[in-house]
Amino acid sequence: MNAGGETDAYVLEAHGVGKSFTTFERQPGFLGVLKNFVARKSVVVDALSGIDLTVRRGETVGLIGANGAGKTTLVKILTGIVPATTGAARLFGRDSFHLRNQEKARLALVMGQKSQLWWDLPPIDSFKLLKEIYSIETVDFDRRVAEYTKMLDVEDRLKIQLRQLSLGQRMKMEIIGAFLHDPDVVFLDEPTIGLDLVSREVIRQFLVRLAEERGVTFMLTSHDLEDIEETCKRIVVLDGGRMAFDGDLAALSAQVMGKRAIEVHVDPHTPIDESALSRDIAAFGAVVAGRSVAAVTVVVDAARLPELVPALFQLLQVRDLSVERQPLELLVREIYRRSDREGSSIAGSRPEGASV
Amino acid sequence: MTRAEAKVSSWESDARTDLALLVKTVGYEFRKRIQFRTGFFVREVLNGMVQPLVMLFVFAAIYRSASASGDAADATLGSWQYSEIVRYVAGLLIVMKLVFNARGLDLSAEIFEGRITKYLTMPFRYFVLIQGRFVQFTIMQVVVATLVWCLAYALMGDRWLVPVSWLATGQALTLVLLGSYCCFLLTVILNTLAFWLDVVWSLLVMAWFVISFVGGAIMPVSQMPVWASSAFSWLFPYWMISAPIEILMGRLGTDAFLRGLAIVTVQLVLLDALRRFTWRRGLAHYVGAGM
Numbered sequence: 001m002n003a004g005g006e007t008d009a010y011v012l013e014a015h016g017v018g019k020s021f022t023t024f025e026r027q028p029g030f031l032g033v034l035k036n037f038v039a040r041k042s043v044v045v046d047a048l049s050g051i052d053l054t055v056r057r058g059e060t061v062g063l064i065g066a067n068g069a070g071k072t073t074l075v076k077i078l079t080g081i082v083p084a085t086t087g088a089a090r091l092f093g094r095d096s097f098h099l100r101n102q103e104k105a106r107l108a109l110v111m112g113q114k115s116q117l118w119w120d121l122p123p124i125d126s127f128k129l130l131k132e133i134y135s136i137e138t139v140d141f142d143r144r145v146a147e148y149t150k151m152l153d154v155e156d157r158l159k160i161q162l163r164q165l166s167l168g169q170r171m172k173m174e175i176i177g178a179f180l181h182d183p184d185v186v187f188l189d190e191p192t193i194g195l196d197l198v199s200r201e202v203i204r205q206f207l208v209r210l211a212e213e214r215g216v217t218f219m220l221t222s223h224d225l226e227d228i229e230e231t232c233k234r235i236v237v238l239d240g241g242r243m244a245f246d247g248d249l250a251a252l253s254a255q256v257m258g259k260r261a262i263e264v265h266v267d268p269h270t271p272i273d274e275s276a277l278s279r280d281i282a283a284f285g286a287v288v289a290g291r292s293v294a295a296v297t298v299v300v301d302a303a304r305l306p307e308l309v310p311a312l313f314q315l316l317q318v319r320d321l322s323v324e325r326q327p328l329e330l331l332v333r334e335i336y337r338r339s340d341r342e343g344s345s346i347a348g349s350r351p352e353g354a355s356v
Numbered sequence: 357m358t359r360a361e362a363k364v365s366s367w368e369s370d371a372r373t374d375l376a377l378l379v380k381t382v383g384y385e386f387r388k389r390i391q392f393r394t395g396f397f398v399r400e401v402l403n404g405m406v407q408p409l410v411m412l413f414v415f416a417a418i419y420r421s422a423s424a425s426g427d428a429a430d431a432t433l434g435s436w437q438y439s440e441i442v443r444y445v446a447g448l449l450i451v452m453k454l455v456f457n458a459r460g461l462d463l464s465a466e467i468f469e470g471r472i473t474k475y476l477t478m479p480f481r482y483f484v485l486i487q488g489r490f491v492q493f494t495i496m497q498v499v500v501a502t503l504v505w506c507l508a509y510a511l512m513g514d515r516w517l518v519p520v521s522w523l524a525t526g527q528a529l530t531l532v533l534l535g536s537y538c539c540f541l542l543t544v545i546l547n548t549l550a551f552w553l554d555v556v557w558s559l560l561v562m563a564w565f566v567i568s569f570v571g572g573a574i575m576p577v578s579q580m581p582v583w584a585s586s587a588f589s590w591l592f593p594y595w596m597i598s599a600p601i602e603i604l605m606g607r608l609g610t611d612a613f614l615r616g617l618a619i620v621t622v623q624l625v626l627l628d629a630l631r632r633f634t635w636r637r638g639l640a641h642y643v644g645a646g647m
Contacts, residue, residue: 021643076473076644079476079477080476080477081473081476081477081642081644082642082643082644083640101370101479101480102479104477104478104479105479107477108477109474109477111473111474114470114471114473114474115474116474118384120388120391121384121387121388125384128380129377129380129381129384132373132376132377132380133373133377133478133479133480134478134479135369135373
């Protein structure tokens with residue numbers, strides 16, 4: 001442990017971290033509004049519970065989970081924006097909610113849904129303000145602005161008001177702003193949300209390059225599994241505020257992410273016999289993951305896709321068919337299903353107390 | 357380096373960063389304010405001028421009805437003749453331009469919509485950015501108020517409010533600016549209630565009305581009943597609005613200035629302590645909405 005309390009191994013630690021919010025139950029109707037006015041009923045919502053997590057210097061961690069899983073709350077706690085209700089969160093060895101300026105100077109946060117830069121100013125002016133805030137040397141500042149804007153292909157957009165830039169250009173500027181002070185740990189909360197494929201790819205390459213060249217520690221939350229796959233080596237899955245999986249991304253990809261979801265649209269006048277279909281596709285290792293009146297979703301190993309698709313045309317009156325990477329919700333469900341069945345044999349670990 | 361020396365060094369470094377940041381923020385705030393010409397004219401030039409102009413008509417009507425001859429100039433209400441009231445309103449027009457008001461700050465919206473989240477992970481005091489807005493507002497309004505005063509003096513001569521001395525001008529300006537900082541702190545405190553409430557704007561409007569009344573922006577405090585004027589003289593709004601104008605007019609002297617300076621300074625320190633307290637408590641409630 002160094003003088004600042006930071007352990008040599010971990011830059012980021014969470015031990016039994018939980019977060020509860022108190023909200024008030026709203027009853028419907030006029031009478032309900034009157035009741036609420038006289039006596040409110042409070043409800044405690046557990047957004048996170050029992051999160052144990054340690055991140056080493058230079059690690060790249062992808063944080064995934066469905067909406068409401070607790071990803072952003074965890075990022076807020078780890079960056080010191082909100083305090084944990086239970087447990088302890090530490091960044092650089094110090095309680096996250098009581099970070100000093102010297103720790104904050106080593107941290108950066110990019111929020112895909114909130115601008116870090118000043119809306120009314122051109123990015124270069126915001127960068128100059130950040131230069132003052134982080135006390136960046138002029139030489140380093142000039143070099144990094146030139147280098148990063150070139151890497152992200154926004155050199156000619158520096159002097160245009162932020163509000164006039166496209167979403168992709170804005171996000172690139174946000175990311176440049178986050179890296180200007182050469183942070184040790186960077187949190188990225190949905191940095192590619194709403195961006196086109198080209199912009200996503202450019203941003204991913206930028207992150208990978210900085211992680212490799214400078215040993216920056218990343219924690220990236222995203223709904224886009226490609227973001228995680230291309231930039232992170234480790235993955236943490238949250239579900240309902242609990243940690244469902246924490247381990248190596250490559251192993252998870254091999255075991256779970258190699259799945260594909262086939263959505264088959266059929267003639268609505270020809271009902272689907274789900275039990276018969278389940279029985280028939282079981283031979284391919286496939287399962288029915290969902291259905292509606294005129295569509296059924298089947299999940300299967302990617303390797304068996306070429307065998308199953310022709311079979312589906314024989315089994316069903318197929319009108320249309322699409323194949324996609326396994327959706328996040330199904331992925332989480334699969335992780336739980338497997339860990340229930342195989343205990344700790346699944347790649348990574350399943351924390352005690354996690355429940356489906 | 358001893359622990360105490362390290363602490364001093366760290367404090368000096370923080371202070372240097374704060375100052376550099378304050379200067380930069382003031383520059384950016386200036387640029388934001390003068391970006392659009394109509395916006396600049398409405399917000400910066402007309403700011404604080406409408407209410408005194410309306411009051412001029414109200415006082416004319418009141419003094420006319422109180423005068424036996426029907427001529428407002430013949431009437432005296434309290435210790436105020438009509439010509440003095442006109443010069444008081446002229447002073448009000450200048451002073452109210454210098455007083456910081458809620459319009460210059462949208463902190464409550466920043467808290468409520470989660471826009472302060474970005475600042476919480478940065479190594480600086482967020483308050484410096486807010487102070488930058490106050491400094492920018494004050495510098496700009498001092499310039500605009502001086503120009504307005506010069507223009508009015510050129511048009512109206514001695515019928516306009518002319519300070520009795522340079523000393524009185526300095527004393528009045530000191531009280532107005534210190535009081536304005538108190539007003540700024542109170543605005544910040546009310547804004548930080550957004551950590552708990554969603555009705556901050558209503559509270560700000562109510563508070564501004566009370567400050568205007570207690571300070572003498574609606575009528576001179578010395579024209580109010582004795583109990584009211586003696587009670588209000590213990591509050592900073594009086595020393596921010598009514599008293600400085602009376603100092604400029606020569607109705608109050610250096611003794612009053614020193615008393616006002618003491619009262620305003622004490623209240624400034626108390627408000628700053630309260631501002632720190634509400635900010636700290638508020639942050640513990642913050643949920644970082646919208647992230």
